[in-house]
Amino acid sequence: MMKIEADRAKCDGLGMCEAMAPDFFEVGDDGTVVVLDERPGEEHRQDLAAAVDACPVLALKLRD
Structure with a gap:
């Protein structure tokens, strides 16, 4: 199952x-x-992959 991960420390x-x-x-x-x-x-x-790829600071990931 897919999971969204966010690194809030990287997020701008x-x-x-x-x-x-x-x-x-x-x-x-x-x-x-x-x-x-x-x-x-x-x-x-x-x-979701498009939204993750659009993050300019690479704070998001999709995991399986």
Whole structure:
């Protein structure tokens, strides 16, 4: 099962992930990413991979 991992220490809160996959990411009040669903269904893989790849500080990963 796929899992989203976020390194909040690396996150700059730029919001690229939230813009691309708002059902799974948001920038919290502290200015860093919050993963809304760590274990998304496989049907979301393509959209999530694009959001992860869009992170300019490489704070996000998809794991199997």
